Amino acid sequence: LLTDPVGPCGVILAEHLSLPSVYFLRGVPCGLDFEATQCPNPPSYVPRGFSQLTDHMSFLQRVKNLLFDTQNLFLCGFAIEPYSKLASEFLQREVTVLDLLRKGSVWLLRLEFVLDYPRPLMPNIIPVGGVNCAHKE
Numbered sequence: 001l002l003t004d005p006v007g008p009c010g011v012i013l014a015e016h017l018s019l020p021s022v023y024f025l026r027g028v029p030c031g032l033d034f035e036a037t038q039c040p041n042p043p044s045y046v047p048r049g050f051s052q053l054t055d056h057m058s059f060l061q062r063v064k065n066l067l068f069d070t071q072n073l074f075l076c077g078f079a080i081e082p083y084s085k086l087a088s089e090f091l092q093r094e095v096t097v098l099d100l101l102r103k104g105s106v107w108l109l110r111l112e113f114v115l116d117y118p119r120p121l122m123p124n125i126i127p128v129g130g131v132n133c134a135h136k137e
Helices: 009-017 029-039 059-092 097-101
Strands: 023-024 104-108 125-127
Touching: 009 029, 029 059, 029 097, 029 104, 059 097, 059 125
Parallel strands: 023 104, 104 125
Antiparallel strands: none
16 A cells, blocks of 8 residues: 555555555654654754754754754654544554554655755665656756
């Protein structure tokens, strides 16, 4: 099942139908994509979105980056919790969205390392940057 895991209804459906899931995404809010794929993502070295920091940070900039990362913990609860309840009710067992995301077979990541910072990728993550670009002749 090809789905975008930002709205995890497709992920829930794939689990219900016992189908392998292929995720096509730019990024999942709250860094759930890093957690689900177990990619290293230390806040002291990887700049967070909207922080306007580079990969060369001073100590105070690293602290600022860490503070940007902590707000995700609070936002995740509000954004993802309703889907966890929906999945638990629909699948008739206790499950979280993170548990469902971990079952992804292939992650097609729309990253372009010209625009984004390079990051470690797991073997089932395939960067497909540039697929949203129009072809000009």
